[in-house]
Amino acid sequence: MLAEIDVAIIGAGIIGLAAAREIAQGKKGLFVFEKNRTFGLETSSRNSEVIHAGIYYPEDSLKAKLCVEGKNLLYKLCDKHNIAYKKCGKIIVAADENEINWLEELYEQGRKNGVDDLVLLSRTEVKKLEPNIEARAGLLSPSSGFFDSYNLLKFLYSQAREKGTEFVFGTEVTGIERAGAKYKVQIKDRDGISDFAAHIVVNCAGLHSDRIAQLAGIDIVKAGYKLHYCKGEYFSLDSKYKNLVSRLIYPPPEQAGHGVHWRQALDGRVLLGPSAHYVEAIDYVVDETHKQYFCNSAKRFIPFVELEDLAPESAGIRPKLQGPEDDFRDFVITHEEKAGFPGLINLIGIESPGLTASLAIARYVGRIMS
Numbered sequence: 001m002l003a004e005i006d007v008a009i010i011g012a013g014i015i016g017l018a019a020a021r022e023i024a025q026g027k028k029g030l031f032v033f034e035k036n037r038t039f040g041l042e043t044s045s046r047n048s049e050v051i052h053a054g055i056y057y058p059e060d061s062l063k064a065k066l067c068v069e070g071k072n073l074l075y076k077l078c079d080k081h082n083i084a085y086k087k088c089g090k091i092i093v094a095a096d097e098n099e100i101n102w103l104e105e106l107y108e109q110g111r112k113n114g115v116d117d118l119v120l121l122s123r124t125e126v127k128k129l130e131p132n133i134e135a136r137a138g139l140l141s142p143s144s145g146f147f148d149s150y151n152l153l154k155f156l157y158s159q160a161r162e163k164g165t166e167f168v169f170g171t172e173v174t175g176i177e178r179a180g181a182k183y184k185v186q187i188k189d190r191d192g193i194s195d196f197a198a199h200i201v202v203n204c205a206g207l208h209s210d211r212i213a214q215l216a217g218i219d220i221v222k223a224g225y226k227l228h229y230c231k232g233e234y235f236s237l238d239s240k241y242k243n244l245v246s247r248l249i250y251p252p253p254e255q256a257g258h259g260v261h262w263r264q265a266l267d268g269r270v271l272l273g274p275s276a277h278y279v280e281a282i283d284y285v286v287d288e289t290h291k292q293y294f295c296n297s298a299k300r301f302i303p304f305v306e307l308e309d310l311a312p313e314s315a316g317i318r319p320k321l322q323g324p325e326d327d328f329r330d331f332v333i334t335h336e337e338k339a340g341f342p343g344l345i346n347l348i349g350i351e352s353p354g355l356t357a358s359l360a361i362a363r364y365v366g367r368i369m370s
């Protein structure tokens with residue numbers, strides 16, 4: 001007979017950890033399976049660590065709702081548990097008339113989403129707040145900031161453990177099969193392959209979440225779950241730029257990302273990025289030939305930045321449901337009961353603002369499970 005557990009969460013990124021902490025309370029036999037040697041080694045540690053306000057996304061989308069809710073939960077949790085953050089605010093800057101129109105649209109979109117502290121800024125007002133920035137106009141978002149995401153991961157991991165979650169690292173889920181009211185889950189670790197039975201499977205597998213859904217028997221093309229990988233690279237700037245800006249500085253958003261922005265990390269380094277280009281495979285190499293593009297992006301608003309001031313820093317990959325030619329796609333967070341898979345919860349396409357929204361996503365998962 002197969003060993004039996006209540007809940008199997010696949011993936012120990014920020015979403016799997018937050019979900020485990022949320023669900024652990026009421027469930028015995030909650031296990032998190034992670035193919036890497038520890039938690040948070042993929043997208044959750046390869047991002048901008050920005051706490052987004054919730055401006056960009058269509059009204060009533062999960063991205064908008066969970067970002068606004070998640071932002072508030074995250075600031076509260078950081079305060080309560082001494083996780084470092086800076087609510088420094090952000091200015092989205094416009095360089096020409098076209099972009100000024102975008103700012104006005106973003107202002108309206110943000111207000112519809114419940115971001116009610118946005119302020120449109122004139123050129124003079126931008127200059128007053130950020131003397132080194134050249135812009136025709138700006139949109140100030142006071143509730144944006146950035147935080148220490150590693151300490152959040154660590155905190156969620158230890159809370160989930162305290163509540164009884166078992167973490168199984170170095171273990172890849174390689175098969176999922178409906179077996180009556182349960183799922184037979186196949187895992188591979190250094191001792192080989194084995195199976196167990198789970199009543200509930202929560203798919204938090206990030207870049208591989210479409211594959212997990214497919215393993216469970218879902219037609220991911222028909223369901224619209226096929227992921228596209230979109231790489232974002234970062235370059236760091238010479239330390240002489242350390243105190244050049246005091247807020248996050250963003251250009252108007254691009255089709256696939258929020259635009260190459262300018263921010264200070266908690267350790268003082270100034271980072272530019274992420275860019276956004278679709279790729280076929282996962283690799284985290286920063287292509288040095290992209291330096292000129294980053295330099296040009298920075299120069300639009302800070303003209304005295306020079307090419308030699310930039311050094312390659314890091315890269316992350318967005319798990320996007322939206323392909324290069326597609327319109328907006330929302331997070332998929334769904335109990336697949338209606339598709340014939342009771343007890344299977346899929347989280348697919350959890351790209352930005354997934355970090356900001358993580359605590360709200362976990363609550364949402366808790367609700368759809370009960």
Ligand SMILES: Cc1cc2nc3c(=O)[nH]c(=O)nc-3n(C[C@H](O)[C@H](O)[C@H](O)COP(=O)(O)OP(=O)(O)OC[C@H]3O[C@@H](n4cnc5c(N)ncnc54)[C@H](O)[C@@H]3O)c2cc1C
Pocket residue numbers: 010011012013014015016033034035036039040041042043044045046047048049050051052171172173174204205206207208209212231232233274315316317318319350351352353354355356357
């Ligand atoms: C460049 C970039 C910048 C970003 N910036 C921001 C930002 O500033 N603010 C923000 O809010 N969001 C941001 N995001 C989004 C945010 O980082 C993600 O939404 C979030 O980290 C997703 O977390 P996750 O747990 O779903 O995925 P992951 O962190 O990738 O975790 C998934 C885990 O599942 C494991 N796994 C996969 N398959 C299996 C398997 N078969 N068996 C066992 N384990 C498996 C993986 O090893 C991995 O550890 C950014 C993303 C990128 C790429």
